Amino acid sequence: MRFGVFYELQLPRPWEPGDEQRLFHQALAQVALADKLGYDYAWEVEHHFLDEYSHSSAPEVFLAAAAAQTKRIRLGHGIKQVIPNYNHPARTAECLATLDIVSNGRVDFGFGEGATRLELGGFKIPAREKRAMAIEAAEQIANMMALTPYPGFEGKYFSMPCRNVLPKPVQAPHPPMWMACTNRDTIKIAASLGVGALAFSFVDPAEARKWADIYYGIIKSDECVPAGHTVNANIAMVSSFSVHRDRSEAIRRGHEGFEFFSYALNALVAHDTVPGRTNLWGEYLKLRGNRTEEVIADVEGISGRASGIGTPDDMRAHLKALQDSGIDQVIFMQQAGRNKHEHICESLELFASEVMAEFTAEVDARETRKQAELAPHIEAALKRKNWMQPLADGDVPVVRASVAKAQVNQ
DSSP, X not given: OEEEEEEOOOOOSSOOTTHHHHHHHHHHHHHHXXXXXXXXXXEEOOOOSOTTTOOOSOHHHHHHHHHHHOXXXXXXXXXXXXXXXXXXXXXXXXXXXXXXXXXXXXXXXXXXXXXXXXXXXXTTOOGGGHHHHHHHHHHHHHHHHHSSSBOOEEXXXXXXXXXXXXXXXXXXXXXXXXXXXXXXXXXHHHHHTTOEEEEOSOOOHHHHHXXXXXXHHHHTSTTOOOSSSSOOOOEEEEEEOEEOSSHHHHHHHHHHHHHHHHHHHHHHHHSOOOTTTOOHHHHHHHHHOSOHHHHHHHHHTOTTOOOSEEOHHHHHHHHHHHHHTTOOEEEEXXXXXXXXXXXXXXXXXXXXXXXXXXXXXXHHHHHHHHHHHHHHHHHHHHHHSOOOOOOOGGGSOOOOOSSOHHHHHO
């Protein structure tokens, strides 16, 4: 099993001068620490206009800064908003390839569509068509990175003429592709497209097993027709994260922030908001009250407890259950609400020193076995793909200059 860290860059109110700057630099320091400690991935989301819940609107900039401060950890867009209203596909391809170059081939390309009216309405995206828009764009972004030149495209949601999209990524033909998933239906879609599933729902091991069975069942079936030029057969699942040798202290440090993450996400989808004025943190605290000690009392009597918030033994049981369910990567949600930077770093260090090695020791052998098992299915899937054909030299169109030759020669 591999491990990642995940960033929404949450900043609950009230906001003081310097808070955003501090938040960003602390998150970068955490990624640098995770790199040194042996974590495999750092995932950064893209959201727009979501006060408090996510101040991460330019993940390509954050990940570029992280690339400069790290050596081995993979840098994942988890996710990049690919609908053309957000980001033109050619610009997304250019940014991905540039980041892949400056990071020496460490980029993963997760794509998504957005879920809130704040985002969709802000960019005038029709909610009912957002998924189709995202899938159309993601496939063309892969083509732009892989083909020289890109032949051009006339689609339902965007079009562009033949151009050579530059630069090209280090990872050929393009970085591994993933899709944001929140339920069984989106797990099915990710598998049908041959992309990794970034499961941003908190599910128990039994449900995780069902998701894995569905996903890998489709990867092995005729339903899998890759969106990209490769198949990335992997499931990554997000988990809460706060580790301390004293379970009660782990809960005090992490439970409130994790609970706020879920509350804010639901509120942004289901509640009316006033841009720049709605106070999600204040609403959450009013509803929550002082529940932390109650939660501690509730869990102390539970034997064999498995959770991402607790002791190293709690974490071992939690991860073993997810590993047995068929999950390939667990992504830790450690920066949420008002979780403190020093506590996050301490959790990262304790997990790395006492738990991580038990789950990473066999990862290479496990992945080799999985690749051998899936190889014939992936080969068959790639044969089913309707490939965009490269242009022969004589078919590449001439782009006429905007100034007539006669004028140039004068």
